[in-house]
Amino acid sequence: MTNPVSTRTPGRRTGPLTGVRVADFCWMGVGAVATRLLADFGAEVIKIEDRTRVDMPRRLPIYKGQGKALSYGEELSKPDPNMGGLFNNYSRNKLGVTINMRTPEGRELADCLITKSNVVTENFAPGVMERWGLTFARLQQLNPSIIYARMSGYGHTGPHTEYRSYGPVVQAVSGLSHISGLPGREPSGWGLSYMDNLAAYYNSAALLMAILHREETGEGTEIDVSAVEAGISLLGPVILDVNVNKRSTRRGDYPTGNRLEHPHAAPHGVYPCAGTDRWAAIAVLDQSEWDLLVDVLGSPDWANDPMFSDQESRFAHQDELDTHISAWTLTRTPHEVMDVLQARGVRAAAVQTAEDLSEHDPQIAFRGTFFELDHPVIGPALFEGMPMQMSRTAPDNWRSAPLVAEDNDYVFGEILGLSADERGELLDKGVI
Amino acid sequence: MSEQAIDHSHDHSGVSGRTPYEGLRIIEIATEPGGEDVGQMMVLMGADVVKVEPPGGASGRFIGPFVGDEPDPENSLNFWFYNRGKQSIVLDLTTETDRDRLHVLLEGADVVITSTSAVESAALDLRAESLSERHPHLIVASVTAFGLTGPWAEYKASELISLGAGGPLMSCGYDDHSIPPILPGGNQSAHTAAAFGHIGILLALLDRRRTGLGQVVDVSVHEAAAVTCELANPYWFYPRVNVQRQTCRHAQPTPTSPALFQCADGRYVYFALVLADTKPWHSLVSWLGEYGLEADLGDPEFAEVSHRQARFPHIQGVVEVFFLLMDANTAYHEGQARQLPIGILNAPEDLFDDEHLAARQFFVPVDVDGVGPVPFPGAPFRFSAFAAADPGPAPHLDENSLSVLSPNVSAAAPTTGGQ
Numbered sequence: 077m078t079n080p081v082s083t084r085t086p087g088r089r090t091g092p093l094t095g096v097r098v099a100d101f102c103w104m105g106v107g108a109v110a111t112r113l114l115a116d117f118g119a120e121v122i123k124i125e126d127r128t129r130v131d132m133p134r135r136l137p138i139y140k141g142q143g144k145a146l147s148y149g150e151e152l153s154k155p156d157p158n159m160g161g162l163f164n165n166y167s168r169n170k171l172g173v174t175i176n177m178r179t180p181e182g183r184e185l186a187d188c189l190i191t192k193s194n195v196v197t198e199n200f201a202p203g204v205m206e207r208w209g210l211t212f213a214r215l216q217q218l219n220p221s222i223i224y225a226r227m228s229g230y231g232h233t234g235p236h237t238e239y240r241s242y243g244p245v246v247q248a249v250s251g252l253s254h255i256s257g258l259p260g261r262e263p264s265g266w267g268l269s270y271m272d273n274l275a276a277y278y279n280s281a282a283l284l285m286a287i288l289h290r291e292e293t294g295e296g297t298e299i300d301v302s303a304v305e306a307g308i309s310l311l312g313p314v315i316l317d318v319n320v321n322k323r324s325t326r327r328g329d330y331p332t333g334n335r336l337e338h339p340h341a342a343p344h345g346v347y348p349c350a351g352t353d354r355w356a357a358i359a360v361l362d363q364s365e366w367d368l369l370v371d372v373l374g375s376p377d378w379a380n381d382p383m384f385s386d387q388e389s390r391f392a393h394q395d396e397l398d399t400h401i402s403a404w405t406l407t408r409t410p411h412e413v414m415d416v417l418q419a420r421g422v423r424a425a426a427v428q429t430a431e432d433l434s435e436h437d438p439q440i441a442f443r444g445t446f447f448e449l450d451h452p453v454i455g456p457a458l459f460e461g462m463p464m465q466m467s468r469t470a471p472d473n474w475r476s477a478p479l480v481a482e483d484n485d486y487v488f489g490e491i492l493g494l495s496a497d498e499r500g501e502l503l504d505k506g507v508i
Numbered sequence: 509m510s511e512q513a514i515d516h517s518h519d520h521s522g523v524s525g526r527t528p529y530e531g532l533r534i535i536e537i538a539t540e541p542g543g544e545d546v547g548q549m550m551v552l553m554g555a556d557v558v559k560v561e562p563p564g565g566a567s568g569r570f571i572g573p574f575v576g577d578e579p580d581p582e583n584s585l586n587f588w589f590y591n592r593g594k595q596s597i598v599l600d601l602t603t604e605t606d607r608d609r610l611h612v613l614l615e616g617a618d619v620v621i622t623s624t625s626a627v628e629s630a631a632l633d634l635r636a637e638s639l640s641e642r643h644p645h646l647i648v649a650s651v652t653a654f655g656l657t658g659p660w661a662e663y664k665a666s667e668l669i670s671l672g673a674g675g676p677l678m679s680c681g682y683d684d685h686s687i688p689p690i691l692p693g694g695n696q697s698a699h700t701a702a703a704f705g706h707i708g709i710l711l712a713l714l715d716r717r718r719t720g721l722g723q724v725v726d727v728s729v730h731e732a733a734a735v736t737c738e739l740a741n742p743y744w745f746y747p748r749v750n751v752q753r754q755t756c757r758h759a760q761p762t763p764t765s766p767a768l769f770q771c772a773d774g775r776y777v778y779f780a781l782v783l784a785d786t787k788p789w790h791s792l793v794s795w796l797g798e799y800g801l802e803a804d805l806g807d808p809e810f811a812e813v814s815h816r817q818a819r820f821p822h823i824q825g826v827v828e829v830f831f832l833l834m835d836a837n838t839a840y841h842e843g844q845a846r847q848l849p850i851g852i853l854n855a856p857e858d859l860f861d862d863e864h865l866a867a868r869q870f871f872v873p874v875d876v877d878g879v880g881p882v883p884f885p886g887a888p889f890r891f892s893a894f895a896a897a898d899p900g901p902a903p904h905l906d907e908n909s910l911s912v913l914s915p916n917v918s919a920a921a922p923t924t925g926g927q
Contacts, residue, residue, distance in 0.1 A: 092714040105738070117711055138742045145749035145761035148739065149782065161746030162739070212892065231890070236864035240849040243738075244757060244767065248778040248851030249840075251859060253756060255693035256680070262768055262776060263853060264690040265756035267679035268738035277703035282889040284710035285553065289528040289893060291717055297893035305870050306888040311856055312694035316585040317573040318857040319883055325855045334668060334691050338572040338586060344668065346677070346688035353685050357672035414673070423664040425673035427689055430744035430751070433675050433734050442658035445731045446741075458745040463701070463731030464708050465655070467640065468723035469715050 083475065084452070086171060086486050090472045091118025096287060097491075099186070099193040100124060100170065101210075103131045105243065105269055106303065107199030107227050108166035109276035114195075114283060115169035116462065116471040122189065122487055123170045123478065126177065127506075130480060133162035140454055157480050158453040164477040168449060168459055172478025173487045174508050177208050181507045186210070188492050191218045194290070195283065199227035202238050212298040221296040223286045227279045231302030241303065243269020250307025255314055255325060258333040274310060275303035313338070335394060342390035343369075343397050346427060347405040349413060355427040356405050356413035363387055368420050373404055411436065434458060451476035484508055527554035527894045534558070535613050536594065537601070537634075538623035539566040541695050542651040542729050544590035545702030546621050546709065551593040552887040554897040558617075558912050559594040560610065562601070565905045566591075575879060582904055592874065592884060593899020595908035601632050609913060614639065618722075619647045619709055626656045636724045647712040647722040651705045655728030665729065670697035674733020679740055679751060679759035683766075689753060701732040765824050768853075775836035776853040779843065781824060783816040791846040792827075801830045876901040 088094075096119040100111045108123075108131070115121040125131055137146035138161040146152075157163075175189075176182040186208070190196055196215055198205050205211070205226075215222045226232055229241030244266070247253045253265035282299045290296055308315065317323050325331070336344045339361065346355045360366050363386065370379045378384070378400050383393040390397055405413050410426030417424035426432065433440055440446060443465065446458045454476070462471055488494045488508065502508045532555040536547040539561075547557045559566065568590060569581035581587070599606040614620055620639060622629065629635045636648045636656060650656055653665035668691050671677040676697075681690040708725035716722055735741075740751050743761060751759035757767040757780065767780040783789060793810070796802035803826045809815045816823065831839050836852050843850035859865060860883060873881035887896035 092711050092718070113707065138739070138746045140746045145743065145747040147760035147762045147764060148758060149764065149784075150762075151784075161742045165742050165745070230864060231868055234864040234867040236844070239844045240847055241851065242849060244778050244780065245849050245851030248776075248853045251854045251856045252692065252694065253778065254853045254855045257690060257756075258682075258687070261682075262770070263756055264681050264692075265768075265778075265853075266692050267681065267751075267753045267757070267759035268676065268740065269758070270676070270692070270696070270736070270738070273736045273738060274700065274703060277700070277707065278888055281549070281703065281706045281710060282891070284707065284714065285528050285889065286891065286893075288710060288713055288717075289891075291714070292528060293526070293893075295893050297891045299892075300890040301888065302868070305865070305868070305885070308859060308865075308870070309885045309888040310694055310696065310699045311885075312699075313573060313586040313589040314694065315856050315859075315885060316589055316882065318855075319860065320575055320585060320879065321573060321577065323573075324857060331693055334688065336666075336668070339570070341666075346668070346672065346691075348688065355672075355678075355688050357668045357677070359666040359668050361666065418660075418663045421664060423666050423669045425665070425669040427672040427678050428675050429678050430675060430737060430740040431748075433737075433741065434744055437673075437734075439654055439658045439660035439728075439730060440734060443655055443728065443731060445728075445734060446745075454746075458741075460735040460741055462704070463733075463735050464704050464725055464727040465657075466708060466712065466723055466725050467637070468719070468721060469711055 084482070086120070086483060089118040089120065089474065092469055093117045093119035093287070096120070096195060097193040098122060098195040098197055099189045101196070101198040101200065101205070102227070104133065104199065105166070105272035106276045106279065107197060108133065109273060110227060110279035110283065111170065111197050112166060112168065113280035116473065117469070118472050121170040122193070122483070123167055123172050124175050124186070125172065125480065127174045127480065128176070130157045131163060133166055134158070134160040134480075136160060136162050138162045140457065156453070161454065161457065164451055164454055164457055165459060167477035169472065169474060170478060171483040171487060172481065173484050174481040176507050179505070179507050181502065181505065183208055185488070185492070185502070185507065187218055189487070190215060190222070192491055193219070194221070195223045195225065195287070197225045197227070197283070201240065202228060202232065216296065221290055221294060223283065223290060223296050223299065225279060225283050225286070225299040227275065227301055227303070229303050231305065232300045243272040246271040246275065246303040246307050250304045251311050252307050255311065255331050257331050259329050259331065263331070271303050271307050275301065275306045278306045340387060340391040342387065342394050343401050345394070345398055345401070347398070347402050347413075349405050349408055349410045351409065354410050356410045357425045357427055358401065358413070358417065359423040361423070365422055366390070369417070369422050372417055372420050372422060376400070447473060449473060449476040452479065481508070525894065527897065529553045529555035532556065532619065533617040534619040534621060535560060535610070535617045536621045538621045538651060539568060540623040540651065541568065541590055541698035542701040542727075543621045543623035543705065544568065545699055546649060546651060546705035547594060548590050548592060549702065549706050550709070551899050552896055553889065557594040558613065558908070559591060559596050559903065560599050560601070561596055561905060563598055569905070588902045591902040593897070594903055595912055596903035596906055597909045597912045598906040601634065607633065611642065613912070614643050614646055617646060619649060621649045621651070621705070623651050625652050625662055627662050636726065640722060640724050643722070645716070645720065645722050647709055647716065647725065649705050649709050649725045649727070651701050651727045651729065653728070654730045656726045660730070667691070667695050667697055670729045670733055674730050675737040675740060676733055679737060679753050681753045682755045683763070685753070697729050697733050700736050701727050701729040704732050765820060769828060769831040769839075771831050771836040771839055772833055773835040777831060777836050777839045777843075778851040778853060779827070779848070781820075781827060783820065783823070784813055788848055789816065791848055795842065795846050796826065796830055799830065799833070801826070801833070872898065874901050
């Protein structure tokens with residue numbers, strides 16, 4: 077299935093960022109997700125790629141209709157860069173151009189684009205933008221009120237500026253991995269690049285603050301967001317417990333796995349359900365919730381045991397309590413557990429897979445969190461939308477991700493004013 | 509960038525010197541961390557946040573850890589973490605008198621942050637749409653477990669429930685699947701939703717500049733978690749496969765090799781062995797060689813990617829031994845010096861000794877009554893044009909009633925910040 081050409085032609089956008097043009101040098105996860113937010117709300121985000129080194133998510137093996145599912149790290153040797161699902165997810169609503177920044181003409185073209193833009197974004201390894209001469213001082217010469225967002229692992233000052241990172245490294249260094257796991261064994265940490273998402277959200281917010289600041293004052297700014305620092309900001313109250321109470325997180329009973337220490341909650345865990353590797357989470361925070369739970373369970377005799385008589389004694393006997401709860405959950409599906417407990421006001425959840433979110437979650441469906449867009453090569457696909465609804469402002473989801481160089485003519489022709497002949501020459505010379 | 513360009517000092521080159529939140533008045537009714545964290549981020553960037561607490565104090569004051577492990581609503585580190593630099597007033601929103609006081613405050617405010625569900629808000633006559641209708645300039649930011657609408661809107665949640673229902677939990681845990689998925693630490697569903705709450709308010713502020721109108725921003729913690737599963741959703745959207753959790757590394761369709769290596773001092777480093785790229789491979793082998801521990805990895809046939817890939821377990825074993833013979837800090841810094849993306853698994857208490865964070869003055873001392881200076885994480889955003897604010901500690905309960913609720917202040921015209 078192919079989109080009609082007209083729906084892929086750049087046109088007037090809607091949203092609070094209409095009129096904002098971004099020269100987007102970002103790649104991989106953090107940068108792409110951060111600028112996606114701008115594109116969603118009306119900014120003209122021009123994603124700049126190199127034909128000989130296209131963005132990594134174009135090459136990761138997340139394909140529709142693939143016989144055998146491949147893991148990250150099992151890339152095909154010659155992947156079609158327009159097939160990549162992760163790229164489609166990350167770069168919807170953006171325009172796509174190619175510039176070979178290793179050529180003087182390419183760098184000159186980038187300068188022209190920056191002159192016509194309000195915002196420049198990047199998340200390369202440190203030094204790459206400098207190698208192309210793209211310092212903040214230089215960008216200000218090109219465009220005095222420019223906003224220059226630099227998204228990195230460690231930030232652009234300090235002795236570890238040059239350190240290499242991606243999500244799992246950021247999670248490790250910031251402490252997020254260490255505080256996650258069962259006591260007495262290696263951390264379980266995160267099974268995803270959580271910090272690719274969260275650092276991206278923080279970068280989106282920083283960009284919006286800078287845009288707001290410029291609207292108020294006319295002044296641009298350089299932005300420096302370190303993902304490690306964002307990660308530390310996310311540690312939560314434990315960061316104060318270690319410095320105010322001098323409590324070590326290397327003590328034997330920490331981290332607490334699925335159990336909750338503050339406040340003492342029980343039962344509080346993830347319990348096995350019917351099916352293979354299926355689970356439900358239950359959290360009982362106080363006596364009234366316990367009473368509701370016992371009622372749903374049919375007031376079994378074991379619930380009258382003195383060791384379960386109050387919240388503190390239940391907290392002290394969680395192993396015994398969990399055995400009883402597991403026996404009850406084991407004969408039910410995760411969604412049965414969730415529905416029957418929630419119907420009575422007990423905090424419970426099916427531990428949902430991605431399949432559940434897409435196919436079986438009535439809340440996601442009702443709120444339209446995931447939405448569909450067509451793509452000329454991939455076909456229709458689902459996208460992760462905004463987890464919020466605004467009464468006056470809606471995302472402008474006008475197009476799936478650009479094909480490689482899809483918008484070269486529009487951007488270099490209509491925005492920069494190059495003729496077809498000039499563009500053809502640049503193409504022949506390997507500049508675009 | 510010069511070393512001074514963007515830091516926590518006050519040497520900023522901006523002409524205005526003001527932050528975009530200066531003059532912005534935020535009323536925070538929210539008592540859940542998802543809402544409180546929105547206010548916290550905005551305080552850090554210069555907003556004036558008034559926290560409206562119920563009689564007796566916000567629920568977060570009763571959640572530990574506490575200073576010295578002594579339960580005390582003034583000494584909850586949980587409350588301190590989310591409420592630095594806010595002002596506190598007490599209003600009993602179950603009474604009409606105090607709701608009237610609230611409306612006076614809202615008339616002079618730019619943003620209100622709430623965390624009650626649709627039914628709970630209706631019971632208090634404080635529905636988000638009603639607030640928006642009554643105060644058209646106001647941005648009503650609601651951060652609730654499932655959002656204000658939909659079949660699960662009145663379901664109850666918590667951190668564990670939200671990460672479970674939202675999807676991230678299923679990707680986290682151990683290779684051994686007899687162990688359930690394990691909750692990552694630190695209130696992350698709340699923090700994820702707060703990040704979107706902040707973004708939503710910023711979009712609404714930009715819209716209000718054009719229209720003069722506020723709006724309702726209805727953030728769902730559940731959905732925020734559901735769009736923060738990284739590869740899990742694309743693996744379902746495209747090849748229609750569910751990823752499988754693996755110990756402290758990416759959940760994937762198929763099992764991958766361990767990436768957590770224990771070092772001589774018992775600490776861990778994260779290092780994903782990627783064999784396909786030539787440059788990091790040579791860096792690794794030459795590093796091993798410096799310690800005489802390269803085994804046969806320097807043999808010419810290992811220059812071939814296919815040869816390396818076929819011997820992955822062997823290479824993994826060599827690297828395991830190598831890390832077991834050095835301490836984690838050495839592994840981290842020496843590896844990074846060779847441009848290998850190695851991360852040390854820091855414990856939170858390790859961070860205060862980190863030379864990089866110290867050079868960036870990331871932790872900022874906050875003087876807390878009776879405790880002294882406490883290092884708090886600084887603002888996670890840095891701008892050359894303006895500095896982050898330097899907010900004080902969390903407020904005592906009702907500390908600011910006199911100044912906030914005095915007739916002069918409450919009768920003031922709406923602030924112009926963000927307009």
